[in-house]
Amino acid sequence: MGASSLIVLIIAAVAFSGIAIMLSTLVLKGSKNKQKGEPYECGIPTQGKTWIQLNVGYYLFALIFLIFDVELVFLYPWAVVAKSMGWIAMIEIVIFFFILFMGFLYAHKKGALKWM
Amino acid sequence: MWSFSHIANELHEWLSSIFNPTWTLVIEMVLAGVAVIGLFAALGLVLVLMERRVAAWIQIRLGPNRVGPQGLLQSLADTLKLIVKEGLTPSGADKLLFNVAPFIAMIVAMLLMAPIAFAKDFQLWDMNIGVLYVSAVSSIMVISILMAGWSSNNKYSLMGAMRSGAQIVSYELSAGLSILTIVVLTGSLQVSDIIHAQATGWWIFKGHLPVWIAFVTFIIAVTAETNRAPFDLAEAESELTAGFHTEYSGMKFALFFLAEYINVFIVCAIGATLFLGGWMPFHIGNWTQFNHVMDYIPSSIWFFGKTFFLIFLIMWFRWTFPRLRIDQLLNLEWKYLLPISMINLLLATAMAILGWHF
Numbered sequence: 001m002g003a004s005s006l007i008v009l010i011i012a013a014v015a016f017s018g019i020a021i022m023l024s025t026l027v028l029k030g031s032k033n034k035q036k037g038e039p040y041e042c043g044i045p046t047q048g049k050t051w052i053q054l055n056v057g058y059y060l061f062a063l064i065f066l067i068f069d070v071e072l073v074f075l076y077p078w079a080v081v082a083k084s085m086g087w088i089a090m091i092e093i094v095i096f097f098f099i100l101f102m103g104f105l106y107a108h109k110k111g112a113l114k115w116m
Numbered sequence: 117m118w119s120f121s122h123i124a125n126e127l128h129e130w131l132s133s134i135f136n137p138t139w140t141l142v143i144e145m146v147l148a149g150v151a152v153i154g155l156f157a158a159l160g161l162v163l164v165l166m167e168r169r170v171a172a173w174i175q176i177r178l179g180p181n182r183v184g185p186q187g188l189l190q191s192l193a194d195t196l197k198l199i200v201k202e203g204l205t206p207s208g209a210d211k212l213l214f215n216v217a218p219f220i221a222m223i224v225a226m227l228l229m230a231p232i233a234f235a236k237d238f239q240l241w242d243m244n245i246g247v248l249y250v251s252a253v254s255s256i257m258v259i260s261i262l263m264a265g266w267s268s269n270n271k272y273s274l275m276g277a278m279r280s281g282a283q284i285v286s287y288e289l290s291a292g293l294s295i296l297t298i299v300v301l302t303g304s305l306q307v308s309d310i311i312h313a314q315a316t317g318w319w320i321f322k323g324h325l326p327v328w329i330a331f332v333t334f335i336i337a338v339t340a341e342t343n344r345a346p347f348d349l350a351e352a353e354s355e356l357t358a359g360f361h362t363e364y365s366g367m368k369f370a371l372f373f374l375a376e377y378i379n380v381f382i383v384c385a386i387g388a389t390l391f392l393g394g395w396m397p398f399h400i401g402n403w404t405q406f407n408h409v410m411d412y413i414p415s416s417i418w419f420f421g422k423t424f425f426l427i428f429l430i431m432w433f434r435w436t437f438p439r440l441r442i443d444q445l446l447n448l449e450w451k452y453l454l455p456i457s458m459i460n461l462l463l464a465t466a467m468a469i470l471g472w473h474f
Binding site for chain 2: 001005007011014015023024027028030034039041051052064069081087089093101113
């Protein structure tokens with residue numbers, strides 16, 4: 001079907017979810033009160049603000065991920081031609097991985113991979 | 117004769133003989149949309165029931181067996197129950213993000229259907245960057261989870277979403293590297309090329325050690341990427357009630373639930389395509405007689421058989437292993453799986469250049 005299939009799929013997904021939610025609101029006979037809108041916290045009121053700052057570890061892992069993800073995108077075109085290029089491709093990727101691995105070891109030494 | 121591609125071609129010819137090309141295309145698009153929605157609903161119902169039956173079987177109990185024969189209609193009854201439940205939006209929530217998040221989860225799950233070959237020559241779009249497309253689109257999934265967690269105004273949800281984000285982005289790396297192993301061996305990103313390269317034997321048999329390592333890494337990584345146990349920290353019931361969808365109820369919750377199961381199906385379909393040959397029947401080298409006998413089994417049965425075998429494997433994990441802690445989870449990826457899969461890629465490259473695979 002070609003590229004138009006993506007439009008079909010997006011429309012199908014939105015239609016499916018939309019119809020499902022519409023259907024449930026049609027048969028619904030809901031009531032509204034103050035307690036109903038409270039966040040679920042096992043029966044006790046929430047203490048303080050919800051939108052707080054979390055452990056810095058998540059941020060560090062996101063940063064390292066960014067480096068490796070960009071590297072992975074570089075690898076895709078390489079992988080397609082690797083077999084036909086022969087040993088030159090092998091040497092190049094060894095150099096590429098070596099530089100990358102040094103960066104990884106540096107991050108490891110600095111303690112970025114340790115969960116605090 | 118009765119293959120899917122044959123039916124699709126017949127339908128196309130029949131429609132073209134009645135309507136002009138524009139209307140033919142429109143009608144085909146509508147039919148494709150309806151077919152995909154039908155597949156979605158059917159897969160959701162089947163996989164939920166399968167999960168419960170497999171769980172029951174592993175724990176030596178019966179599982180759902182009252183609604184319909186052998187409990188076949190159980191998930192239909194559950195869907196009916198979810199429709200009449202109220203889809204509540206908490207008063208402190210970010211209403212727009214809260215309501216958009218399930219839609220994004222569904223759109224991502226639906227978009228991933230495009231490059232999957234369900235049977236011989238039966239594919240929505242055989243794009244030349246198929247494998248790259250899959251890994252690109254599947255990483256959008258994390259956005260819907262973060263949106264749901266952040267907008268819920270609930271600490272459990274936020275915690276679950278953050279964990280899920282760290283987990284999905286980490287395990288994407290080793291999943292990508294193990295996919296690249298197959299790309300190096302095949303020399304193409306196109307799904308049909310990868311399947312045709314396995315006509316003399318599936319990669320898992322042809323590829324020796326590097327492909328075995330890649331297969332194991334891939335299964336571990338996709339189990340984590342789809343937030344399945346033992347990596348289900350995003351919705352760890354015992355600590356976070358339900359993780360990122362704690363505040364979701366009714367149909368919105370059902371959509372998240374459905375998207376999760378569809379994602380399991382899709383990653384298993386990708387795994388079956390890359391390592392087990394997709395719709396390609398079980399062929400051994402040039403044993404023409406044997407290969408000919410195997411060709412009698414329809415290609416769609418081969419595809420769904422392999423996919424459901426992998427799904428069963430992932431369900432088996434869920435009821436076998438205890439849940440990991442977040443630091444153990446990240447250690448496993450960054451200190452073991454990532455270096456292993458990087459070295460494995462080099463090994464596979466050397467093997468592909470030397471031509472040591474069959």
